[in-house]
Amino acid sequence: MKLITLLVVIAGVIALAQLAKVGQLTSLIRNKKEEDISDADTRLNGGLFIAFMVAFYASFIFLIIRYGDYNPPAASAHGESYDTLMNFNMYIIMAVFFLVNSVLFIFANKYRFDKARKARFFAHDNRLELIWTVIPSIVLAVIIIYGLRTWNEMTGDASDDALRVEVYSKQFDWTARYPGADGEFGLANYNLITPTNPLGIVTQAGVTEALSEIEGQIASLESELAHERGRLLAEKASIEDQLHADGHHAHAHGHDAHGEEHGDHHDHHGISADFKANLEARLHEVEHMLASDKVVVLSNAAAEAKEDKLHRLKRHRQRIEEVKPFDYDGGIAAWEAGADDKIMKGEFHLPVGREVEFVFRSRDVIHSAYMPHFRAQMNTVPGVPTRFKMTPTITTDSMRTILDDSDFNYVLLCNKVCGAAHFNMQMAVVVESEEEYNAWLESQEEFIAEKPNTVDPNARAEAPVIETEESATL
Numbered sequence: 001m002k003l004i005t006l007l008v009v010i011a012g013v014i015a016l017a018q019l020a021k022v023g024q025l026t027s028l029i030r031n032k033k034e035e036d037i038s039d040a041d042t043r044l045n046g047g048l049f050i051a052f053m054v055a056f057y058a059s060f061i062f063l064i065i066r067y068g069d070y071n072p073p074a075a076s077a078h079g080e081s082y083d084t085l086m087n088f089n090m091y092i093i094m095a096v097f098f099l100v101n102s103v104l105f106i107f108a109n110k111y112r113f114d115k116a117r118k119a120r121f122f123a124h125d126n127r128l129e130l131i132w133t134v135i136p137s138i139v140l141a142v143i144i145i146y147g148l149r150t151w152n153e154m155t156g157d158a159s160d161d162a163l164r165v166e167v168y169s170k171q172f173d174w175t176a177r178y179p180g181a182d183g184e185f186g187l188a189n190y191n192l193i194t195p196t197n198p199l200g201i202v203t204q205a206g207v208t209e210a211l212s213e214i215e216g217q218i219a220s221l222e223s224e225l226a227h228e229r230g231r232l233l234a235e236k237a238s239i240e241d242q243l244h245a246d247g248h249h250a251h252a253h254g255h256d257a258h259g260e261e262h263g264d265h266h267d268h269h270g271i272s273a274d275f276k277a278n279l280e281a282r283l284h285e286v287e288h289m290l291a292s293d294k295v296v297v298l299s300n301a302a303a304e305a306k307e308d309k310l311h312r313l314k315r316h317r318q319r320i321e322e323v324k325p326f327d328y329d330g331g332i333a334a335w336e337a338g339a340d341d342k343i344m345k346g347e348f349h350l351p352v353g354r355e356v357e358f359v360f361r362s363r364d365v366i367h368s369a370y371m372p373h374f375r376a377q378m379n380t381v382p383g384v385p386t387r388f389k390m391t392p393t394i395t396t397d398s399m400r401t402i403l404d405d406s407d408f409n410y411v412l413l414c415n416k417v418c419g420a421a422h423f424n425m426q427m428a429v430v431v432e433s434e435e436e437y438n439a440w441l442e443s444q445e446e447f448i449a450e451k452p453n454t455v456d457p458n459a460r461a462e463a464p465v466i467e468t469e470e471s472a473t474l
Contacts, residue, residue: 037113046109053105057098073402075373075410075431077391078154082375085150089143158357158389165348165356167412168199169380170363172421174412175199176348177341180446184328186338190363191319201338201447202323214317221310227294228303236290239283243276339448342441347409347428351437352395360386370415371429373399377415392431399431 074083158164166177166185175198179185186201192210193200225231271279289295298306325335350356360369362380369388370377378388400408410429414422432440 042112042114046112049105049108053101056101060097072373073394073399074375075392075394075399076375077393078150079373079375079393081150081153085147088146092139092143154390155388158387159355162355162357162389163351164359165350166199166359166361167369167380168361168363169367169369169414169425170198171365171419172414172425173345174369174414174425174427176344176427178344178348178441178444180337180340180342182332182337182340184332184337185359186336186341186447187323187334188338188361189320189323191316191323193363199343201341202335203339203448204335205448207320207323207335210320211317214313214320218310218313218317221306221313223294224296224298225303225306225310227289227292227296229290229295229297231303233290236283236287239279242271243279243283340446342444343447344444347430349430349432349437349440350392351434352392352431354434355389355391357387357389360388365418366416367414367418367425368416370413371410372413373410379416395431395433397432 071083071086074080164179164183164185168175168177177185177199186203188200189202190200192202192206194206194210194213197206325333327333328337358369358376358378360378360380362382364382366382367380368377369380374390374392376388376390378386380386394402396408396410399410400406410431412427412429414425416422418425
C-alpha cells in the first residue's frame with residue numbers, strides 16, 4: 001500500500017511538470033511573453049487563493065473534530081484550572097489564526113493586479129498604529145495575568161499535612177523516596193552514592209563504609225604507582241648516583257688529608273653517615289620491590305591517569321569527612337533520619353484526595369519530571385532541589401474505567417532530552433485509597449531495617465563544621 005501511494009505521488013509530480021511544459025509551449029505558440037499578465041491570469045490566481053483558504057480551513061476543522069482534545073483526562077485538583085487556562089489560550093490563538101489568514105487570502109484576491117486601478121500610498125496612520133499596538137497589548141496582558149494567577153495557585157506552599165515524596169532522577173531512571181515515621185527525609189550527599197545507596201543517604205554506617213572503600217582504592221593505587229618499573233629503575237639509578245658521588249668525594253678527601261700533612265687545607269662536603277644509611281636501605285628496598293611479582297609497567301599516559309584518579313579519590317575522601325552531623329527542628333539527628341526512609345524503584349503509590357509535595361533532585365544532568373494526567377511538570381536540576389504540589393483526584397482503577405483500558409497506569413516521564421536512553425526513562429504511578437496506600441507503604445522495607453540508637457559521638461566531634469547544600473535545603 002505504501003509503495004502504491006509513493007508511485008501515485010511520483011506520477012502526480014511528473015504530470016504537473018508536464019502540464020507546466022505544455023503551458024510554456026502554448027505561450028510560445030501564441031507568441032506571448034512570460035511577463036505579460038492577462039485579466040484571466042489574475043482572476044485564476046485570486047480564485048486559487050480563495051480555494052486554498054477553504055481547503056486549509058476545512059483540513060484544520062477536520063483535525064480538530066477528528067482528534068479533539070490532545071490532553072488525557074485531568075486527574076489532579078489543579079488539572080481543571082490548568083485545562084481552562086490552556087483552552088482560553090487556544091481559543092485566542094484560533095481566533096487570531098482565522099482572522100489573520102482570512103485577511104491574507106481575501107486581500108490577495110480582492111487586490112489582485114488591475115491595470116485600471118492605482119494603489120493609494122500613505123506613510124503613516126495613527127489609528128492603525130493604535131489598533132495593532134493597544135489590542136495585542138491588552139490581550140497579552142490578560143493572558144499573562146491569568147497565567148500567573150493559575151501558576152501561583154499551582155506552585156504555592158504545600159499544607160502542613162501534605163505527603164512529601166522525593167523523586168530522584170539520573171540517566172536513565174527514577175527513584176522515589178518516602179520519609180519514615182519521623183516525617184523527615186534523611187540527609188543525602190552525592191559523595192556517598194553507591195550501588196546499594198543510590199540516593200547517597202547519610203548514615204554513620206554509610207560514611208564508615210564509604211571511607212573504608214575509598215581508603216582501599218587509594219592504597220591500591222598508591223601501591224601500583226609505587227611498584228611501577230620505570231619509576232623504580234629511575235629511583236634506583238638516582239640513589240646509586242648519589243652513593244657513587246659520595247664514594248668519589250671520600251676518595252678526594254683521602255688526598256686532601258695527605259695534603260694537610262704538607263700544610264694544605266680544604267673544605268669537605270660529603271653526605272652524612274645517617275643519610276647514607278637511609279639511601280642504602282632504600283636501595284635495598286627498591287631492589288626487593290623490583291624482584292617482587294607486584295611490579296607493573298605503565299605508559300606515561302596510564303601513570304598520569306592513575307595519579308589523577310588518586311588525586312580525585314583523596315578529594316572525595318576529604319568531602320565525605322567534611323559532612324557535618326546536625327539536628328533537624330525537633331531534635332531529629334540528620335544522620336539517623338534516613339535510616340527509616342523507604343526507597344522505591346519501578347513504581348510508587350499516592351493516596352487519592354490527599355495533597356502531595358514532590359521534592360525533585362537530580363544526580364547528573366537536567367531532567368524534567370512530567371506526569372501528564374496530573375498536569376504536573378518540573379525540572380530536576382543537579383544541586384538545586386525543586387518542588388511541586390498536587391492533589392490526585394482519580395484513582396488508577398477509576399481512570400481505567402473512564403478510559404476503558406484495563407492496562408492503564410499513570411506514568412512519570414522525562415520531558416527533557418537527557419541522553420541516548422531518554423525515551424525509556426519512565427516510572428509507573430499508582431493512585432489508590434488512603435487505606436490501600438497505608439497498607440502498601442507499611443509493607444515496604446526501610447532503608448536500614450535496624451537503626452543504630454545514636455550517631456557515633458566521636459564522628460560528631462571530629463567532623464568539621466561544614467554544612468552541605470543538601471542539608472541546608474532538605
